[in-house]
Amino acid sequence: xxxxxxxxxxxxxxxxxxxxxxxxxxxxxxxxxxxxxxxxxxxxxxxxxxxxxxxxxxxxxxxxxxxxxxxxxxxxxxxxxxxxxxxxxxxxxxxx
Numbered sequence: 001x002x003x004x005x006x007x008x009x010x011x012x013x014x015x016x017x018x019x020x021x022x023x024x025x026x027x028x029x030x031x032x033x034x035x036x037x038x039x040x041x042x043x044x045x046x047x048x049x050x051x052x053x054x055x056x057x058x059x060x061x062x063x064x065x066x067x068x069x070x071x072x073x074x075x076x077x078x079x080x081x082x083x084x085x086x087x088x089x090x091x092x093x094x095x096x
Contacts, residue, residue: 003040004063005081006053014075024075026055031069035062049079 014021029039037057044051057063063080070076 001037001056001058001067002060002063003083003093004055004057005083006055006078007081008053008076008078010050011077017075024073028070032057032066035066037059037062037066051076 014024015022025042032039032055035057036059037055040054041054042051042053053064055063057066060082067078067080071076
């Protein structure tokens with residue numbers, strides 16, 4: 001599985017149902033799980049992004065499915081980063 005860092009901003013439509021934000025987060029978690037993934041953590045932030053989520057997904061295809069499902073709701077805009085482990089990074093560095 002691969003860890004992804006998802007940076008996101010809430011759109012104005014998300015604030016129309018702001019009192020249901022916890023339900024929305026739980027729905028996202030269930031969608032991730034239905035695709036074989038796991039939401040490792042979720043934090044709301046101050047600054048350029050409104051939230052940061054760390055998710056573990058089995059394939060890039062499952063990630064794309066999740067992002068497409070979320071996009072259909074029209075409540076968030078996301079930027080997703082694929083990670084590699086420090087050990088992998090160190091191994092690459094030693095090979096160069």
